[in-house]
Amino acid sequence: AAKKNGRNCYSWFENGMETELRSRNSLEGDIRAAIPNDEFVPYFEQQIDLVTGDLMGFEMLARWVSPVRGLIPPDDFIPIAEETGMIGDLSMSIIRKAMVEAKNWDPKLTISVNISPVQLKDPWLAQKIVKLLVETGFPASRLEVEITESSLFKNLSLAQSIVGSLKNQGIRIALDDFGTGYSSLAHLRALPFDRIKIDRSFVSSMFDNAESAAIVSAIAGLGASLDVPITAEGIENDNILSRLRALGCSKGQGWYFGQPMNIDQVRNLLSQKDLLPARRRQAEVTST
Ligand code: C2E
Numbered sequence: 001a002a003k004k005n006g007r008n009c010y011s012w013f014e015n016g017m018e019t020e021l022r023s024r025n026s027l028e029g030d031i032r033a034a035i036p037n038d039e040f041v042p043y044f045e046q047q048i049d050l051v052t053g054d055l056m057g058f059e060m061l062a063r064w065v066s067p068v069r070g071l072i073p074p075d076d077f078i079p080i081a082e083e084t085g086m087i088g089d090l091s092m093s094i095i096r097k098a099m100v101e102a103k104n105w106d107p108k109l110t111i112s113v114n115i116s117p118v119q120l121k122d123p124w125l126a127q128k129i130v131k132l133l134v135e136t137g138f139p140a141s142r143l144e145v146e147i148t149e150s151s152l153f154k155n156l157s158l159a160q161s162i163v164g165s166l167k168n169q170g171i172r173i174a175l176d177d178f179g180t181g182y183s184s185l186a187h188l189r190a191l192p193f194d195r196i197k198i199d200r201s202f203v204s205s206m207f208d209n210a211e212s213a214a215i216v217s218a219i220a221g222l223g224a225s226l227d228v229p230i231t232a233e234g235i236e237n238d239n240i241l242s243r244l245r246a247l248g249c250s251k252g253q254g255w256y257f258g259q260p261m262n263i264d265q266v267r268n269l270l271s272q273k274d275l276l277p278a279r280r281r282q283a284e285v286t287s288t
């Protein structure tokens with residue numbers, strides 16, 4: 001009986017692995033097919049000047065709009081695209097769509113795009129991004145590239161040369177998700193970042209968790225001493241917003257200002273005549 005049980009267990013385990021492998025393979029196949037099918041699209045999250053309340057631009061966030069699987073968030077397909085070598089083409093095709101769209105907006109509005117650590121191993125990355133700018137006519141001065149610290153470990157000198165080329169073109173560079181992972185203050189010196197983004201995990205919990213609050217103030221202080229402006233992500237309410245303003249964070253984003261939007265929703269937002277940010281709108285409501 002023990003032997004039979006054992007065998008059953010073994011074959012159950014094997015079947016489980018097989019099922020997982022099969023669903024992964026089918027996901028990989030679906031991703032491959034979805035690229036030429038135009039199922040990967042840019043979503044946009046508002047980035048707000050925390051001092052004036054003005055809309056500064058948007059962070060572009062990738063979404064998979066699958067007729068079969070529904071709306072898929074990036075965490076479900078970016079890792080597979082990275083492991084299978086599809087991330088470069090996938091990313092460039094979504095960024096291209098974002099540039100084509102954003103070119104028609106108010107020329108003050110910027111877009112920030114996320115670049116995977118895998119892409120930062122490509123010596124041609126800077127050239128590819130510049131090629132997109134030339135082809136779409138989107139100005140370099142309106143583009144910010146977000147990279148995470150984990151990108152910098154494998155090959156710092158390549159990352160430095162890519163970042164150098166991008167900056168020479170007038171593209172700005174932000175250090176994304178600062179405070180998570182292998183944060184090292186040395187990285188802040190190794191690369192000429194134009195901006196540091198505080199990860200949403202600290203920001204959204206700053207009133208529930210003393211450590212989060214301490215980390216947010218420490219990063220804000222660091223930004224002030226190094227003279228690098230800070231963007232806070234994950235602003236979910238008014239209390240967080242006020243605290244971040246007091247700490248001197250210059251820019252912010254989060255569900256308090258709005259969820260990521262598709263192209264139609266952005267067009268709709270931008271076409272509203274009295275396009276006023278939430279903070280100012282609220283101030284007006286309370287003063288009348
Ligand atoms: P990220 O760069 O840190 O992007 C911010 C994420 O926080 C987004 O999730 C956004 O929807 C979410 N978020 C924004 N405000 C709030 C808030 O107030 N509360 C909460 N709880 N969450 C908020 P999303 O779109 O699921 O993206 C997750 C991550 O996927 C991004 O993190 C980014 O690292 C990656 N990603 C997204 N698009 C791309 C892409 O095109 N290429 C690459 N390489 N990575 C991407």
Ligand code: MG
Pocket residue numbers: 059114146176
């Ligand atoms: Mg980002």
Ligand code: MG
Pocket residue numbers: 176177197199200233
């Ligand atoms: Mg981030």
Ligand code: MG
Pocket residue numbers: 177199200201233
């Ligand atoms: Mg983050």
